[in-house]
Amino acid sequence: MAQWKEITTNEEWEQLLAATTEQPIVVLKHSTACPVSFNALQEYEAYLGKTPNPDVKYILVKVIESRPVSNQIAEDTGVKHASPQILYIKNKETVWNTSHWAITEEHMTAVLN
Structure with a gap:
């Protein structure tokens, strides 16, 4: 089963974004205080529990606990912040996002598959 990795610092985000030229990433922006976000996290984990795309790295950002990272993602991708929100980033470009x-x-x- 694929697993997501939580990031909590802008340095981690910058490294991941730079590496999207070699490996795309999927970022779930998750609010620990929101029932809609809880549902999105369950869907994310259900996807990862089946047959996710093995060429992609899966990331989780808790938007309340890691607000600076969440804000940096919005700034770097040009995608207005929402929560929950999912972004698929390849070659430093947001290929797909939804919320x-x-x-x-x-x-x-x-x-993704």
Whole structure:
């Protein structure tokens, strides 16, 4: 089963973003205080528990606990912050993003696999 890695610093984010030229990443921006976000996290984990794209690195950012990282992601990608939100980043470009109830295992499978 693929696993996500939580990042908490801008340095970690900068390294991951730079490395997207070699390995794309999927970032889930998750609010620990939001039921919609809780549902999105369950969908993310359901996707990772099946057959996720093995060429992708999976990341989690808790937007309340790691607000500076969340803000930096919005700034670097040009994607207005939402929570929950998922971004697929390849070659330092956001290829796909969605938020709220659109974050489903089925949607992720269709886009990422």
